[in-house]
Each structure stands twice: as structure tokens, then as C-alpha cells.
Amino acid sequence: MNSYNKALTEGVNNIRTESISRSKRRELAIGYLFLWPTITLLSIFMFYPLLKTSYLSLFSTNIRGQTVAFIGIDNYTRLLGSADFYSSLLTTVLFTVYTVPTGIFLALLLAVLSHGKKRGMRGFQFVFCLPLAVSVGTASVIWTLILNPTVGIFNYALTQIGLQPVGWLIDADTALYAVSIATVWMNSGFLFIILLAGLQGIPDDLYEAATIDGAGPVRSFMNITIPLLSPTIFFVTIVSVIDAFQTFGQINIMTQGGPMGSTKVFVYALYQEAFRNFQYGPACARAIVLFVIILILTGIQFKIGEKKVHYQ
Structure with a gap:
């Protein structure tokens, strides 16, 4: 049984x-x-x-992009040994330094100023989001007109206060700054929305408790807003750096890498190599190197930046 x-x-x-x-x-x-x-x-x-x-990237190619001969890592060695590679990389790094911190700071400032329940704030939030609805091509054309040395509104404003006009996009000393200003405006809508969403996720009870304890706006911002918003800031920093290293549209429309190569960023140099010189093998090698650079930068940001992020 x-x-x-x-x-x-x-x-x-x-x-x-x-x-x-x-x-x-x-x-x-x-x-x-x-x-x-x-x-x-x-x-x-x-x-x-x-x-x-x-x-x-391991082959030499013809103008049709068809492989001709296997050359191993020769495309990489020639790329890493060329002055153009380091020049375009330096320009890209400078462009990133000019646009990423400035864009995040401006978007955070606008988000903090428009974050509240006061009357009319919805209208300001709508206006600050508008750059997101404008394509890179359209925005680049608009900023090219604004920065025009003869009929642009920037130079008109300078002449009205007694200053000399500036060749924003035709002077090698100012072209990268001019494109950076336009890029900050183009990215401000996306960054504003993300940071505003992060601000709205912070409980109001924390601010009320801080006010009762005698904390002022600055202290509350530094001790409550920044720590609780750090995951959002960390995210937009990584995304902005990647986007800056992949910038192409506004460079192609506004300056085409000039004058004198002062705005020739990494991706625009890649574009010239592939679609103007028809050197697809070296262009592919440049693309792989860019991928590795972005991967390393992202890893460094996670290694260093994530330690300062405070999760609830």
C-alpha cells in the first residue's frame, strides 16, 4: 500500500x-x-x-562602397595618425563644453522659475517647450538669418548700442560660439521638459518642512532640489554629451565646417570623408572610433557621476 x-x-x-x-x-x-x-x-x-x-572599416572601397581589398587596421592607423582626426575631435570636445553645461543650466533655470502653481505658469512652460517642436533644419535656417553679418538681428542690436558688427558665422574666432548658441536654444525644449518633470516629482512636503525649519529658497534648492533632481541631471548630462558628439545638422546648414575648419566637428568630418571624398573605408573606421569614444565617455560618466546621484 x-x-x-x-x-x-x-x-x-x-x-x-x-x-x-x-x-x-x-x-x-x-x-x-x-x-x-x-x-x-x-x-x-x-x-x-x-x-x-x-x-x-577593414577594407579599401571604390566610389560605390564596394570592397576592393582587405587592408586590416590600416584605416585605423592612418586615421589615428592624421592631424584632421585630432583637430575635429578637439573641435567636438570644445563644442560639447560650450553647449552641454550651458544648456543644462539654462533649462534648469527655466524649469525652476516656471515650476509652481502660480497663475500663468502654464503659458511660460508652453513657450519654453517650443524649441522641441522646431526641427534642426528649420532652426538652423532661422539662426543663420539671425546671425547674418549684414541683416541679422544680433548685429542690428549691437549697432544700436554703439558696438561694431560681428561676423558670427564667417569669422573663425566666433563661428563655433555662434553655432553653440544656436544649439543650446535647439536643445533647450527637450532639456526643459525632462528637468521640469523631475522637479514635479519632488514632494512639496519637503519644501514645507524646510520652510518651517527656517531654510530659505537658496538653502532649500541646494539641499533638497539638487540632490533629489540629481538622477534627472545625470540622465540629461549623458544624453547631451552623446548628442553633442553626434552633432551634424546645424553644422552642415550653418557653416559647413568652416570658416577655416573652425566648426568641423567629428561627424561632419566623417560625412565629408564618406559622401564627398567617397572614402567609405576610412569613414567607417572613423564611425567605429566615434562609437568607442562615446562608449568610453559614457562609462566614465557612470563611473564618476553616478556616485553623486541620490536616489529616493
Whole structure:
């Protein structure tokens, strides 16, 4: 009788285990089925181009982009030994330094000023979000007109206060600053929305408690707002750095890398190599190097910056 009960129990356990295993396999299959569209799109538009770029970077190509001969890492060695590589990289670093801290500071300032329940704040928030609705191409054309040395409003304002006009986009000393100003405005809408959302996630009770304890606006901002907003600031910093290193549209429209190469950022140099010089192998090598640089910078930011982030 005991052996019968034991066999029956084992049979029931086996059936239950098999049923659970079948259920898990079904859930796993359903999960992969839902992931399949995303995996397909990523494979077509991300993984395949990355593999193809890596492959072409090891070859010399003709003007059609067809491989001619395998040359190994020669494209990389020539790139790392060229002065143009370091010049474009330095320009990109300067452009990042000019735009990222300034853009985040401006967006944070606007978010703090418009964050509140006072009457009319919704209107200001709407206005500050507007740059997000303007494409890079349209914004670049607008800023090219604004910065025009003869009919631009910037120079008109300078002449009205007795100053000399400035060749914003035609002077090598000011062109990168001019493009940086335009870029800060272009990115301000996105950064404003993200930082405003972060501010709205901070409980009002903390500010009320700080006020009761005698803390002023500055102290509350430094001890409450900044620590609790640090994850959002960390996120926008990483995104802004990546975006700055991939900048192309406004450079192509406003200056085309000039004057005298003063605004020739890394991606614009890549564009010239591929679509003007038809050197697809070196261009692909440059793209892979850019990918590695961004990967390293992002890793450094996570290694250093995340230590200063305070999560609730």
C-alpha cells in the first residue's frame, strides 16, 4: 500500500512538474513573440549597420562602397595618425563644453522659475517647450538669418548700442560660439521638459518642512532640489554629451565646417570623408572610433557621476 501511495505521489509530482515546465515554455514563447518586432527593428537599423560598418572599416572601397581589398587596421592607423582626426575631435570636445553645461543650466533655470502653481505658469512652460517642436533644419535656417553679418538681428542690436558688427558665422574666432548658441536654444525644449518633470516629482512636503525649519529658497534648492533632481541631471548630462558628439545638422546648414575648419566637428568630418571624398573605408573606421569614444565617455560618466546621484 505504501509503495502504491509513493508511486501515485511521484506520478502526480511528475505531472505537476511537467505542467509547470510546459507553462513556463509557453510564457517564454509568448514573451519572445512580443519582443520579436523590437528585435527585428533593432537588427535591421542598429545591429546590421554596426556589423557592416565594422566590416567595411577593414577594407579599401571604390566610389560605390564596394570592397576592393582587405587592408586590416590600416584605416585605423592612418586615421589615428592624421592631424584632421585630432583637430575635429578637439573641435567636438570644445563644442560639447560650450553647449552641454550651458544648456543644462539654462533649462534648469527655466524649469525652476516656471515650476509652481502660480497663475500663468502654464503659458511660460508652453513657450519654453517650443524649441522641441522646431526641427534642426528649420532652426538652423532661422539662426543663420539671425546671425547674418549684414541683416541679422544680433548685429542690428549691437549697432544700436554703439558696438561694431560681428561676423558670427564667417569669422573663425566666433563661428563655433555662434553655432553653440544656436544649439543650446535647439536643445533647450527637450532639456526643459525632462528637468521640469523631475522637479514635479519632488514632494512639496519637503519644501514645507524646510520652510518651517527656517531654510530659505537658496538653502532649500541646494539641499533638497539638487540632490533629489540629481538622477534627472545625470540622465540629461549623458544624453547631451552623446548628442553633442553626434552633432551634424546645424553644422552642415550653418557653416559647413568652416570658416577655416573652425566648426568641423567629428561627424561632419566623417560625412565629408564618406559622401564627398567617397572614402567609405576610412569613414567607417572613423564611425567605429566615434562609437568607442562615446562608449568610453559614457562609462566614465557612470563611473564618476553616478556616485553623486541620490536616489529616493
